[in-house]
Amino acid sequence: MLDQYERWVHFYTLTLQSIPLHAPPFTLIECIELLRKKTNDGKCFNLIERQTACVRITDLKINDDATLATFLFQYSDSKVSDPAFSDLQSGETREEPKLDGEGIAVSAHAVLRLNPLPGRQVEFLFLLEDAPGVGKTKILPFLNKEIKALLARDFVDPDDNKRKACHPHFDLGHHISQTLREDLEKGELRFIEFVKDFNVAELDEDPYLKRLSNTVKVKVAPKTYGDEAISAINKVKNFFNKNGFDHMKVIYKRPEGKQRSVDLSTFREDVGMLFLERWKPSRLRRNCRNVLTKLMMRLF
Structure with a gap:
């Protein structure tokens, strides 16, 4: 059982492909660069569950040599009960009501290696902090909707010489054991x-x-x-x-x-x-982004 200073880290393989499959390939760096620009503009979010919850990237950085991208994902839900605080001495409880338009928020850090895995042109290592409510099932549809909106374009299909639409698509599968x-x-x-x-x-x-x-x-x-x-x-x-x-x-x-x-x-x-699924517990007494980055670097 993990203590309060530890978190599980998911090891994922991120696969980048084109939809349809025979469309020209997209590059990972162009996807991440556009996501970073939209994040910096404060617009990289998606309202879900009938406008009652939101997934967003609150921070996205690329290192100087463009080999790693670090993310801070956030999920907020207006349907979650208001938080309560208890006095340590008396045990009296105080509830803090949410304001209109607010939701209870949780965050998770992630690190993506921008160079492909050895021998795999379209597969990349992706480490994600395990945080309740902000895992793969929330993040993956959100990322795919964003990169489709940012990078959808037309191409000429060589099979019939017709102009058709295409867009990039991410997939996440567990990695390493x-x-x-x-x-x-x-x-x-x-x-x-x-x-x-x-x-x-x-x-x-x-x-x-x-x-x-x-x-x-x-x-x-x-x-x-x-x-x-x-x-x-x-x-x-x-x-x-x-x-x-x-x-x-x-x-x-x-x-x-x-x-x-x-x-x-x-x-x-x-x-x-x-490589089959691997989870790893990591100590988070220091900055979580730095811990995930160092963990990524030790793998290569």
Whole structure:
């Protein structure tokens, strides 16, 4: 159990891709530079949950050699109960009501490495402080909405020579423990799911619909382990990637009987080299941004 001076740090792999997949690539630095400008202008926020909550970047910095970007994310919710304070001696409680338009706020620091991971052109290491209410499920949709608005543009599709719209898209998957190949030495591959996200023009702005997707489940022969399992995954991954499926989930049974699922991008060249989920507790007696930055630097 962590003490009051510790926080869990999530290790994520951030994947940058173009939507549609065959559109010209975007660069991570152009995405982050525009996010930084909008943050500095005080406009990098998004009202959600029927205008009752807000996700924003309150601070975004890029270091001098443009290798790291540091973020301070904030989530505020007007539906959370007013805070209460208790007198240490008497135990009397005083409630401090929120003003109109205010919400209870929580913040989380993050550090993004702007150079890709070794051998992976579109994947980047992203460290995020674990803070209740301001995790991946809030941050990822927010970032994708922002970069789509900032960088959406047209391109000429070489397949039909027509002008079409495209935009960048982020994905976050957990990173680093041991490789999937090592885990499958004794773990039995059960099945693989592939997901293709898509938009329906009439529903694109519907506030109640977050994502439309098509999912295909591929069953695997019993007792498929190790290199044989990795080879099977890579073969079907390549097929579905060419057919527009950009996400996949590998489900396998570990020796102790527990089933595990691993989410990853179909853009990965060799799934066997995927590093599995890692969390790390870090001491935060000093500035949290500095702690995450030093942790990132020790990994390279």
